[in-house]
Amino acid sequence: MPIADQTIRNILKAHAELISRLDILIPDIQALAEMANTCLARGGKILLMGNGGSAADCQHIAAELVGRFQKERRGLAAIALTTDTSLLTSVSNDYGYEHVFARQVEALCNPGDLLIGISTSGNSPNVIRAMEAAKRKHVVTVAMTGEGGGKLAAFCDLTLAVPSRVTARVQEAHILIGHILCELIDDASTAD
Numbered sequence: 001m002p003i004a005d006q007t008i009r010n011i012l013k014a015h016a017e018l019i020s021r022l023d024i025l026i027p028d029i030q031a032l033a034e035m036a037n038t039c040l041a042r043g044g045k046i047l048l049m050g051n052g053g054s055a056a057d058c059q060h061i062a063a064e065l066v067g068r069f070q071k072e073r074r075g076l077a078a079i080a081l082t083t084d085t086s087l088l089t090s091v092s093n094d095y096g097y098e099h100v101f102a103r104q105v106e107a108l109c110n111p112g113d114l115l116i117g118i119s120t121s122g123n124s125p126n127v128i129r130a131m132e133a134a135k136r137k138h139v140v141t142v143a144m145t146g147e148g149g150g151k152l153a154a155f156c157d158l159t160l161a162v163p164s165r166v167t168a169r170v171q172e173a174h175i176l177i178g179h180i181l182c183e184l185i186d187d188a189s190t191a192d
Contacts, residue, residue, distance in 0.1 A: 018169045019176065028160045029177060033184035035140055035158070039114040045077035047109060049101040049130055050118035053171045055082035057118055061178040069182040073189040079108065101130035111138035119143065120170045122150020131155035144177060146170040
């Protein structure tokens with residue numbers, strides 16, 4: 001068997017094994033969906049933040065909510081705090097990159113909004129600072145991390161810690177959780 005073939009098989013097996021273990025997160029995913037639906041029903045918004053691949057996941061999830069996921073419904077208030085390059089670069093330059101999300105939380109979040117921080121390690125300083133800022137504003141806070149939750153878990157109302165330390169596998173699980181969340185929000189939004 002060619003080396004690439006075995007590598008592919010190993011990756012698919014590792015992915016499938018991790019996904020099969022995500023059932024331990026079902027109560028947390030349900031809790032996240034309830035938080036999101038409550039937030040949206042009260043006129044609040046969902047804000048998402050993360051770095052690198054997690055930033056892309058934030059944009060992906062926000063797009064599914066504002067646009068549509070699988071069902072036709074009204075657009076839902078969701079913002080990825082990772083998309084405004086002028087803001088990201090000016091705050092990073094003027095205050096430091098660790099403040100890039102906290103500054104947006106100060107400006108954009110209202111009490112009862114939902115802030116989701118995605119960090120595979122759970123140790124991203126800019127995500128942690130933003131969660132601290134969110135707490136001061138009475139924003140509901142959720143972390144999506146890898147195994148253990150990292151330092152971020154201590155700053156959040158809910159932490160969905162994927163049971164893996166392999167970044168690629170954790171990110172694959174995060175987007176699956178994001179899609180499950182979108183479907184649960186779709187179901188609640190179209191039931192109105």
